Amino acid sequence: MEDDVQKLLDFSFDFAKDILLDTNDIYPFASVLTNKGEVRHVGFQGDEDHEPKASDVIEVIHQYCEDQFTEGLIQAYALTYEVSVELETKIDPSDAFVVDIMHTADAELPLYYFPFKFIGDVKLEFGESFAVKREENNQFENFD
Numbered sequence: 251m252e253d254d255v256q257k258l259l260d261f262s263f264d265f266a267k268d269i270l271l272d273t274n275d276i277y278p279f280a281s282v283l284t285n286k287g288e289v290r291h292v293g294f295q296g297d298e299d300h301e302p303k304a305s306d307v308i309e310v311i312h313q314y315c316e317d318q319f320t321e322g323l324i325q326a327y328a329l330t331y332e333v334s335v336e337l338e339t340k341i342d343p344s345d346a347f348v349v350d351i352m353h354t355a356d357a358e359l360p361l362y363y364f365p366f367k368f369i370g371d372v373k374l375e376f377g378e379s380f381a382v383k384r385e386e387n388n389q390f391e392n393f394d
Contacts, residue, residue, distance in 0.1 A: 254283055255351055258328040259362060261289045262349045266330055270366065270374055276347050278307045278331040280315050282324045283353075292327075304331060319352060326353040335363055337377070344377065360384055 261281045269276050280292040292315065294307045308331055315327040328351045334343040346365040353359060361384055365377035 262330045276332040283326040
């Protein structure tokens, strides 16, 4: 199972990094681990005239993945979305993205956070990543 989690983390991190470098922003997406062990991207394509709120996209993607998960069509999924995190109490919140993984073998996986910042709109710099124990009240919160 640890290999599965690492596959999802690696895929999600790389995809989020690419999006950040291309757009300076992260739009919510998911990565799914098929029953064959392959990682695939799941996204939401809005139309150009109406960009849905991130929270609405997260709900739609989460429901899709949860349905696939419950029906046994995938063995794991990872939701990735942008959040603000307070790393120190005396410093303004930092931008980060969180990777929230659900796996058939472990319902208690932590939430994985990856703080980032742009230097001069061109250089992307990542802070130290960290994990937080999953609690009912920390899922899908603080997203932009």
